Amino acid sequence: MNLGVIMAGFGGQGVMSMGQVVCYAGLAEGKEVSWLPSYGPEMRGGTANCAVVVSDAPVGSPLVARPDAVIIMNRPSLEKFEAALKPGGLLVINSSLCDKEPSRRDVRVVKVAATDLANDLGDIRVANMVALGAFLAACPVVKPDSIVDALKKNLPPHHQKLIPLNKLALERGAEAAAGQL
Amino acid sequence: MGQRVLMKGNEALAEAAVRAGCRFFFGYPITPQNEIPEYMSRRLPEVGGTFIQAESELAAINMVYGAAGAGARAMTSSSSPGVSLKQEGISYMAAAELPGVVVNMVRGGPGLGGIQPAQSDYYQATRGGGHGDYRTIVFGPATVQEGVDVMSKAFELADKYRTPVVILGDGMMGQMMEPVSLPEPLELAKLPLKPWATTGAKGRRPNIINSLFLDAEECEKHNLALQAKYDIIQATEQMAEIAFPDSDWFVVAYGTTARICREAIQEARAQGLSVGMVRPITLWPFPVNAFEKVVERAKGFLTVEMSLGQMVDDVRLAVNGRCPVRFFGRTGGMVPSDEEVLAEIEKMVEGRTR
Numbered sequence: 001m002n003l004g005v006i007m008a009g010f011g012g013q014g015v016m017s018m019g020q021v022v023c024y025a026g027l028a029e030g031k032e033v034s035w036l037p038s039y040g041p042e043m044r045g046g047t048a049n050c051a052v053v054v055s056d057a058p059v060g061s062p063l064v065a066r067p068d069a070v071i072i073m074n075r076p077s078l079e080k081f082e083a084a085l086k087p088g089g090l091l092v093i094n095s096s097l098c099d100k101e102p103s104r105r106d107v108r109v110v111k112v113a114a115t116d117l118a119n120d121l122g123d124i125r126v127a128n129m130v131a132l133g134a135f136l137a138a139c140p141v142v143k144p145d146s147i148v149d150a151l152k153k154n155l156p157p158h159h160q161k162l163i164p165l166n167k168l169a170l171e172r173g174a175e176a177a178a179g180q181l
Numbered sequence: 182m183g184q185r186v187l188m189k190g191n192e193a194l195a196e197a198a199v200r201a202g203c204r205f206f207f208g209y210p211i212t213p214q215n216e217i218p219e220y221m222s223r224r225l226p227e228v229g230g231t232f233i234q235a236e237s238e239l240a241a242i243n244m245v246y247g248a249a250g251a252g253a254r255a256m257t258s259s260s261s262p263g264v265s266l267k268q269e270g271i272s273y274m275a276a277a278e279l280p281g282v283v284v285n286m287v288r289g290g291p292g293l294g295g296i297q298p299a300q301s302d303y304y305q306a307t308r309g310g311g312h313g314d315y316r317t318i319v320f321g322p323a324t325v326q327e328g329v330d331v332m333s334k335a336f337e338l339a340d341k342y343r344t345p346v347v348i349l350g351d352g353m354m355g356q357m358m359e360p361v362s363l364p365e366p367l368e369l370a371k372l373p374l375k376p377w378a379t380t381g382a383k384g385r386r387p388n389i390i391n392s393l394f395l396d397a398e399e400c401e402k403h404n405l406a407l408q409a410k411y412d413i414i415q416a417t418e419q420m421a422e423i424a425f426p427d428s429d430w431f432v433v434a435y436g437t438t439a440r441i442c443r444e445a446i447q448e449a450r451a452q453g454l455s456v457g458m459v460r461p462i463t464l465w466p467f468p469v470n471a472f473e474k475v476v477e478r479a480k481g482f483l484t485v486e487m488s489l490g491q492m493v494d495d496v497r498l499a500v501n502g503r504c505p506v507r508f509f510g511r512t513g514g515m516v517p518s519d520e521e522v523l524a525e526i527e528k529m530v531e532g533r534t535r
Contacts, residue, residue: 020187020358027187027360035187035358039213039296058324060444062357062437065518 001056003141004064006081008049009073009094014128018071019050022132024150025142026054034062047076054141071135073114073127075100092135092177094127110138112176118169123162126169133173138181144170185360190325190350191216193361194284195224197332198256200366203282204230205255207244209237209263212296213352214286217258238263242270242283249279250390252378254336258284260352261302262293264310271345272311275407276392278377280339282332283317284348286355287487289514297514298352300436303491306347307465314404316411318346318418319464321435325359331462333364338418340373342410349464351487353437353516414466421468425450425457426475430530433496434485435461438517442485445522454530464492472499479504483529485522486510505532 005022007015016037023033036051051064069090072078075098085091087106096115112134118127129147136144148167155163188196195217198206206221218234225232235241241257248255259267264285274281287302289295306319318338322328328350335346379388394400424446434442439460449456459475459482461468481504484493493508500506509525511517 023187023358027185033187033358033360036353037356039352039356041296059359059440060447061441061519062353062359063441063516063518065520 001054001141003054003069003139004067005052005054005069005071005141006049006064006067006084007052007071007073008047008077008081011046011048013048013073014125015048015071015073016050018128018132019052021147021150021154022052022054022142024154025146028149028153029142029146031055031142032057032059034059036062047080049077049081069135069139071131072098073131074098078102090135090139092131092138094131096127108138110134110177110180112173114173117172117176121165121169121172123165126166129166129169130173130176133170134177135173136170137174137177144174183363183365185362187358188325188361189216189356189358190328191286191355192220193325193363194328194332194348194350195220196363197329198282198336199224199228199230200364201333201336202254202367202369202372203256203336204228204369205245205248205253206230207233207235207241207248207255207257208259209235209241211260211263213288213298213355214258214260214284216355217284217286238266239270242267242274245281245283246270246274246277246279249274249281250277250379252375252380254280254340254372256282256284258286260286260288260296261290261299264302265305268305268311271317272309272313272315273392274345275309275311275315275317276313276403277390278343278407279345279390280336280343281345282335282339282348283345284350287349287351289512295514296352298354298437298516299487299512299514300349300351300438301488301491301512302349303464303486303488306349307467307495315407316414316465318342318344318414318466319349320346321349321461321464322354323436323439323460325354325357326361327462328354329361329363333367340375342414343377344410344414349436351437352514418463419466419468419470420462421471422460422462423457423471423474424460427478428457428475429455429478429480430457430483430526431475431479431481432456432458432483432485432522432526433461433492434458435464435492438485438487441517441519442522444519445526448519448523449526454526456526456530461492467495467499469499472496476500476503481505481507481529483507483509483525485517485525487516488512
């Protein structure tokens with residue numbers, strides 16, 4: 001197994017932490033991982049993305065030029081990354097903030113209203129975990145439990161209280177994806 | 182070695198330096214290496230060390246000169262334009278025979294350039310960089326783990342040869358996160374003594390650290406002594422990895438570029454092409470011995486760099502006309518893709534059979 005994922009959205013949507021938490025979970029499961037952020041002159045509200053590799057063997061290039069999966073948190077990211085996705089790859093789209101239909105017909109598409117579902121949970125900031133839950137339901141590269149454990153291990157003490165909410169967000173995402181698999 | 186933890190390249194290198202006994206860090210901010218000074222500003226006070234954000238790169242490297250002269254393990258880090266500014270100080274350190282470590286997380290140049298990864302400071306790093314007849318030991322690690330490993334080695338060799346050592350990374354290595362095992366911290370008390378250091382002359386003759394030799398005869402003598410030291414380094418400190426040594430063709434790459442090439446080589450081998458890799462880990466001394474192991478059977482070399490062709494000169498010198506040496510590179514912050522490298526490998530192999 002060697003899976004390259006790109007996660008992309010606006011700065012502030014948590015795409016960087018979404019990638020990191022997958023790496024922490026993969027490492028805890030004994031897998032090889034890498035995380036590479038875009039580090040241009042980004043700012044809150046600008047676009048941000050990271051490339052994550054989870055593999056059984058040591059990671060070659062941390063750059064993911066041809067991703068196996070792409071998690072799209074907003075419309076500009078769909079326009080930027082749809083074409084790069086491998087044929088047969090997985091496209092997870094946050095349909096709350098991306099009304100555009102994907103043009104690719106040779107990929108699996110999972111739509112999840114991540115921002116709306118996060119709002120329903122009472123905190124828009126867990127939209128990333130909703131999208132991640134949908135992604136993991138379609139592509140179980142790490143266990144959702146490992147994600148929760150990684151959050152427990154890496155969130156600072158004053159954020160530990162957010163773990164149940166994040167767990168719920170992961171579950172909502174998985175439920176939203178379930179009908180589309 | 183401890184448990185594997187996920188760390189950003191910049192932070193892992195900083196922690197590795199602390200564990201290698203570095204107690205003084207002097208720097209000035211520049212992307213994409215700011216996590217190094219940021220980490221050091223928090224970490225060094227915990228171990229009784231000192232972090233100073235200097236007023237400039239020049240000040241920072243001269244503070245390294247001072248701390249090294251007093252016998253401490255000291256370092257600075259920067260990225261390309263900042264490292265250009267440090268060259269005067271590095272030349273003075275080489276002349277005064279002071280140990281120290283300089284990390285360069287290379288970005289696209291020349292001039293202010295950009296902030297994306299590059300390898301276009303290879304000439305500067307491996308040819309001395311500043312004025313005068315000197316070299317610095319240069320490491321080009323390919324993974325965050327290897328960056329951690331060469332950091333210990335960098336401080337060790339800096340002290341052993343009393344010379345500045347450069348770690349040449351790039352923006353990608355600095356910014357990416359990978360699992361690493363960190364070494365146990367060195368005990369400062371167990372490090373070899375530095376009888377040459379300016380530690381206060383009580384009860385002994387004063388030590389003098391200087392790089393001024395107004396008498397030309399003296400200056401030449403000093404240069405010859407430095408050269409003798411560089412000859413020993415060249416003979417004994419080369420490091421390289423050879424992948425698939427019984428191949429017909431070889432890709433030569435260092436640092437993160439080597440990782441992209443490794444993927445291209447895997448694809449080429451899956452197609453039945455006989456392709457291996459020579460991956461320099463020390464860029465100076467250039468690992469000519471590794472080339473000697475494969476050059477007689479090699480039909481050709483392809484050097485891949487994030488520059489328009491700098492290390493390729495050293496490859497040509499090592500190969501010395503015994504077979505063709507090709508080059509492929511992207512520059513200015515662009516990163517070669519494995520598909521591009523594979524296409525170049527195919528061209529090399531086809532060129533031979535045509």
